[in-house]
Amino acid sequence: xNTIEQLRRVLDKSQTIAVVGLSAEWHRPSFxxxxxxxxxxxxxxxxxxxxxxxxxxxxxxxxYAELTEIPFAVDMVDVFRRTEDVLSIASQAVQIGAKCFWQxxxxxxxxxxxMVRAAGMDSVMDRCVKIEHxxxxxxxxxxxxxTGIVSAKRLRTRS
Amino acid sequence: xxxxxxQPETLAIHSGQVPDSATGARALPIYQTTSFVFDSAxxxxxxxxxxTFGNVYSRLSNPTVAALEERVAALEGGRAGLASASGMxxxxxxxxxxxxxxxxxxxxxxxYGGSVTMLAISLKRFGITTTFVDATKPEDFAAAMRPNTxxxxxxSLGNPSLTVLDIAAVAEVAHSHGVPLIVDNTVPSxxxxxxxxxxxxxxxxxxxxxLGGHGTTLGGVLVESGRFPWDNGKFxxxxxxxxxxHGVKFFETFGDFGFTMRARMEVxxxxxxxxxxxxxxxxxxxxxxxHVRMERHCTNARKVAQFLNDHPRVAWVNxxxxxxxxxxxxVHKQMRSxxxxxxxxxxxxxxxxxxxxxxxxxxxxxxxxxxxxxxxxTRTLIIHPASTTHRQLxxxxxxDAGVLPDMVRMSVGIEHIDDILWDIDQALSA
Numbered sequence: 196x197n198t199i200e201q202l203r204r205v206l207d208k209s210q211t212i213a214v215v216g217l218s219a220e221w222h223r224p225s226f227x228x229x230x231x232x233x234x235x236x237x238x239x240x241x242x243x244x245x246x247x248x249x250x251x252x253x254x255x256x257x258x259y260a261e262l263t264e265i266p267f268a269v270d271m272v273d274v275f276r277r278t279e280d281v282l283s284i285a286s287q288a289v290q291i292g293a294k295c296f297w298q299x300x301x302x303x304x305x306x307x308x309x310m311v312r313a314a315g316m317d318s319v320m321d322r323c324v325k326i327e328h329x330x331x332x333x334x335x336x337x338x339x340x341x342t343g344i345v346s347a348k349r350l351r352t353r354s
Numbered sequence: 355x356x357x358x359x360x361q362p363e364t365l366a367i368h369s370g371q372v373p374d375s376a377t378g379a380r381a382l383p384i385y386q387t388t389s390f391v392f393d394s395a396x397x398x399x400x401x402x403x404x405x406t407f408g409n410v411y412s413r414l415s416n417p418t419v420a421a422l423e424e425r426v427a428a429l430e431g432g433r434a435g436l437a438s439a440s441g442m443x444x445x446x447x448x449x450x451x452x453x454x455x456x457x458x459x460x461x462x463x464x465x466y467g468g469s470v471t472m473l474a475i476s477l478k479r480f481g482i483t484t485t486f487v488d489a490t491k492p493e494d495f496a497a498a499m500r501p502n503t504x505x506x507x508x509x510s511l512g513n514p515s516l517t518v519l520d521i522a523a524v525a526e527v528a529h530s531h532g533v534p535l536i537v538d539n540t541v542p543s544x545x546x547x548x549x550x551x552x553x554x555x556x557x558x559x560x561x562x563x564x565l566g567g568h569g570t571t572l573g574g575v576l577v578e579s580g581r582f583p584w585d586n587g588k589f590x591x592x593x594x595x596x597x598x599x600h601g602v603k604f605f606e607t608f609g610d611f612g613f614t615m616r617a618r619m620e621v622x623x624x625x626x627x628x629x630x631x632x633x634x635x636x637x638x639x640x641x642x643x644x645h646v647r648m649e650r651h652c653t654n655a656r657k658v659a660q661f662l663n664d665h666p667r668v669a670w671v672n673x674x675x676x677x678x679x680x681x682x683x684x685v686h687k688q689m690r691s692x693x694x695x696x697x698x699x700x701x702x703x704x705x706x707x708x709x710x711x712x713x714x715x716x717x718x719x720x721x722x723x724x725x726x727x728x729x730x731x732t733r734t735l736i737i738h739p740a741s742t743t744h745r746q747l748x749x750x751x752x753x754d755a756g757v758l759p760d761m762v763r764m765s766v767g768i769e770h771i772d773d774i775l776w777d778i779d780q781a782l783s784a
Contacts, residue, residue: 196356196357198355198356198357199357200355200357221403222403222595222600222601222602222603222607224606224607227404227405227607230400230405230406231400231405231406234397234400234406300609300610301609323609326609329407333375334406334407334408335407336370336420336421336424337407337408337409337415337417337420338407338415338420338434338611338614338615338618339415339420339423339424339427339434339435339436339437339614339618340424340427340433340434340611340614341369341424341427341428341432341433341434341435342424343357343428344372345358345360345364345365345368345369346368346372347368347372347373347380348372348373349372349373349374349375349378350372350375352375
């Protein structure tokens with residue numbers, strides 16, 4: 196189970212997020228999430244072989260076909276792919292030295308989870324990076340969602 | 355450190371509100387504003403496209419109202435909540451988010467009169483039909499299901515019939531037909547009963563009643579569990595691109611709070627039954643003491659029920675917290691224990707010997723018990739439903755709703771129990 200403490204630390208420390216399976220269509224959930232994170236100060240690195248060949252950019256950032264093609268360090272790998280396709284992506288995430296492997300809502304690959312933990316990485320499953328950011332740093336509370344935040348301290352913004 | 359699972363008493367005080375980020379204000383500020391500024395044209399576009407969370411206009415969302423929404427969602431153990439101007443508005447929003455022309459509803463017959471009117475008359479004008487069944491018989495719900503049934507609606511504790519819904523059994527009926535169970539949980543309040551924990555999918559509340567508790571303010575809240583599979587093929591509005599939102603698919607985009615987002619953006623925004631921030635603030639003042647009040651309502655009502663049961667001028671008593679109630683075991687199973695017995699709220703009904711006239715005499719002779727059409731106040735309230743709240747209904751509909759001609763409904767308050775019993779006794783002797 197991912198705790199509030201762990202998710203806060205992951206979202207605090209991460210700066211560069213490679214989004215595997217990012218769609219260029221504006222109404223797709225992956226685009227929603229990546230645009231949100233970009234607007235909140237993260238660098239988004241699109242990873243999608245479909246777009247890497249045709250159009251080279253999504254959200255103003257160069258799109259790569261594979262994680263291993265990214266020529267700079269990535270903090271988090273955020274996966275919008277079917278559960279059965281996740282293991283090879285996890286293996287690449289370990290290879291490039293990412294610090295967190297994040298599987299989106301309904302993506303739950305337990306082998307990938309075990310693999311990235313063994314490599315000393317943070318592992319998050321079945322959660323949306325945008326929703327968790329909005330839950331912990333503000334936004335989700337504005338639309339009536341039960342955030343689970345009970346505290347006598349002001350909501351902390353990301354440091 | 356594992357996340358703490360806080361108790362309802364703590365959630366009633368804290369959920370949905372941390373100290374204000376701008377000012378540090380400990381109590382909840384009232385954001386009395388219609389509108390909110392955009393940071394840039396791009397920010398505005400993101401908000402309108404639902405790509406970011408934020409406030410635009412208080413008909414859609416407001417930070418003070420949101421605190422109430424989250425708090426009731428937390429108390430119900432749900433994923434998300436949405437407030438509106440009254441309990442009826444919340445019920446309408448829950449139904450209108452799910453239903454379209456040609457759909458069918460299976461509903462308990464023993465419902466609040468306003469709910470019967472909404473289903474039997476108002477929604478019928480829009481081509482939505484309802485079959486009413488005996489709230490105490492899950493098999494009757496099953497028998498009434500049709501291929502075009504899209505929702506099952508019932509009250510956890512019927513007002514004023516005081517019938518008890520077997521939530522788990524009726525949820526199973528609804529789910530075996532791929533439709534959600536909506537439960538009006540107004541009478542128990544989320545402190546005494548959590549229908550979502552027993553399998554319901556959506557809960558609606560009149561926050562005007564126990565949640566507020568003070569009888570000053572109208573409001574309503576709906577809560578979704580986050581567990582219903584809206585992509586089972588029966589709810590295209592949840593899965594198909596939204597014409598009103600440039601093709602957003604609500605279930606795909608918002609997942610386990612997709613129903614609430616769609617209710618907010620496609621029903622509340624369009625039909626406009628928004629809750630005022632000031633009203634939300636007033637209701638929240640009440641919610642902070644919900645648990646303390648509900649315990650006293652339960653213990654007082656238990657004593658009143660016993661007193662009435664022993665009184666020579668009383669023909670019958672109906673209180674789900676009495677061992678004599680035919681569904682006492684179910685009450686025991688579904689409702690929180692208060693002082694070693696099931697907490698059955700403050701609502702009870704009884705018949706005064708002498709029928710309709712004697713009932714009216716009792717009501718008019720009361721000194722501190724208020725004759726009015728509300729429940730869930732700190733004050734003890736009494737009414738004669740057949741001549742007031744249910745008078746628009748035919749006699750058969752009245753009987754279906756559990757309203758007998760000699761019946762007095764009492765919402766036992768939290769005054770001193772000896773004073774309540776004194777007033778009942780002197781009014782019965784009048």
